Amino acid sequence: MSLAFTDIVGLEAAKQALLLLAVNPALAGVAIAATVGSGKSTLARAFAALLPEGAPFVELPVNVTEDRLLGGLDLEATLATGARAIERGLLARAHGGVLYADGLNLLDRSIVAHLMEALASGVVRVEREGLSAAHPARFVLVGAYDPSDGEVPRGLLDRIGLIVPFAPQTDARLRAEVVRRNQLRKGEAEAGALPSASSRLRNEAADDETHMLRAMIADARARLPHVRVHDEQVQALIQAALSLGVEGNRADVFAAQAALAKAALDGRDRVDDDDLRLAVRLVLLPRATRLPEANESYQAQDEQPRAPEEPGRSERDEPNGAPQVQSEQLEALLLSAAEAELPKDVLNLPFAMQQRGRSGSRGAALNNRRGRFVRAVEGDPHGNRIALLQTLVAAAPWQAVRRAGTRSSAQLAIRKEDIRIKRFRDKAGMLYIFAVDASGSMAINRMREAKGAAIRLLQDAYVHRDQVALIAFRGGRAQVLLQPSQSVERAKRELDVLPTGGGTPLASALLTAWELAQQARGRGIAQVTLVLMTDGRANVGLDSQASADKAGLQREIQQLAALLRAHGVRAIVIDTQANYLSRGEAPKLAEWLGGRYVYLPNARAEQIAKALT
Structure with a gap:
């Protein structure tokens, strides 16, 4: 039996990020950095059980081809009818649900480009080999990667709201609990097919917790349109982003959306300081490119004369119920919380690393035998790899003519002019x-x-x-x-x-x-x-x-x-x-x-x- 979301030990930041994403799809996605064996893939698959009824959960293989990603020719239907039929790809199949990619930093550049386009437009377009189609592809991306395998492309990280930076597991008790639960499940599996009474109780408890989380998420989704964030709070997030060297406006929008999702998940109609802190932690901190400046500016704010309070009005309340806290004070609060979680070397954060090491990408070499398949061309099959699908596509329109005069209507007639060979592009x-x-x-x-x-x-x-x-x-x-x-x-x-x-x-x-x-x-x-x-x-x-x-x-x-x-x-x-x-x-x-x-x-x-x- 697969693990339930609540059964997974550790990865608390990743769990929080996934719950926010389930509540607010406007966050677009989550990127989780963790080492091999940390449970990030198990967590992502357990997350599928929290999705609304009928929402798809589609897995994206690292070695996925463009045909499978975008969609292409439905070979069986094409050969049967003699007319080209289009099959939906993985991006279109994920519409209305989750696309999960393990090894986000190992995807080919062309696959990343199509992924970024679909996240931005919500549509996947197929324009290849005479095919032309457009399919809706509005999904959220859940990506996991091991930082030791390389960086995730900056453009892709820029299009998803939540990033969970790598944090080594140093809590011995948590690691011991992982081992204990693993041994317990292994022992029950070896004991026989029938689960024990204690195992059945644990499974029932896990099911109850999963149902409860789904209900919480559904309630939060219904509440989300009514949650309000105050202008001073938005201004504080923006100032915090500037202090951390966060580039672009998308991060500001994502931070506000994360705060709204957290408030909705907690059953509130207004954003509070804890919501802002979580938004800083999951949206702004991973995008930091520098340490915030020293706190002299915050001390100076405290020395400024305070405006006299109006009689009968609380220091923290306004008539509309919004908190009366200056954006400068909120910024200081958020940055002080951020400084406590920033690594000693901020340059190890993903955006800082990519900013430090930016360079133009080199092209790839076209060849006949190795690399990523990029196109099919006419050519001699001797010494080359045949592009079977493209060869069948070229032959399909002529089958009715070629079958005329033959005894078998099921015979597939392929001629020399139909042959297509593969061209590849490697990393050199x-x-x-x-x-x-x-x-x-x-x-x-x-x-x-x-x-x-x-x-x-x-x-x-x-x-x-x-x-x-x-x-x-x-x-x-x-x-x-x-x-x-x-x-x-x-x-x-x-x-x-x-x-x-x-x-x-x-x-x-x-x-x-x-x-x-x-x-x-x-x-x-x-x-x-x-x-x-x-x-x-x-x-x-x-x-x-x-x-x-x-x-x-x-x-x-x-x-x-x-x-x-x-x-x-x-x-x-x-x-x-x-x-x-x-x-x-x-x-x-x-x-x-x-x-x-x-x-x-x-x-x-x-x-x-x-x-x-």
């Missing part, structure tokens, strides 16, 4: 080196179109947070216009002013690209892709002798291409030569590089961008 960085031919022959052969295609490719690389370098080659040698960077604007400026004319030092471009690739590997960038935009008509070598000898120039280029290929540099050659002028130089260059060949004059920039995948 990727560098795109754009080498643009600016020679005289290139100026004749659609330099403007080449620049447009390059800009589109740069933008696509930026979306995936990849780094970009830009090489131009003309005259006697190649030149690095842009060192590896994520700035599309800088690359666009360099392309806009790129001069043209002169010889075609293709060998120098290949050597420069190899040098950039080696430097990138030294910085830990795992994969490098060279995008060559050229007509392939080289006429300038690394030295004057090679330039004079056409065969020697060809050998030089062939050797450099083999060097790039041997070092694992992926290559894409975009041919800018008109068909009637072409002698097959660019296709031959792509062959030497072991890369992909794309013909620019017959392709739009969008089509060329797909070559990067």
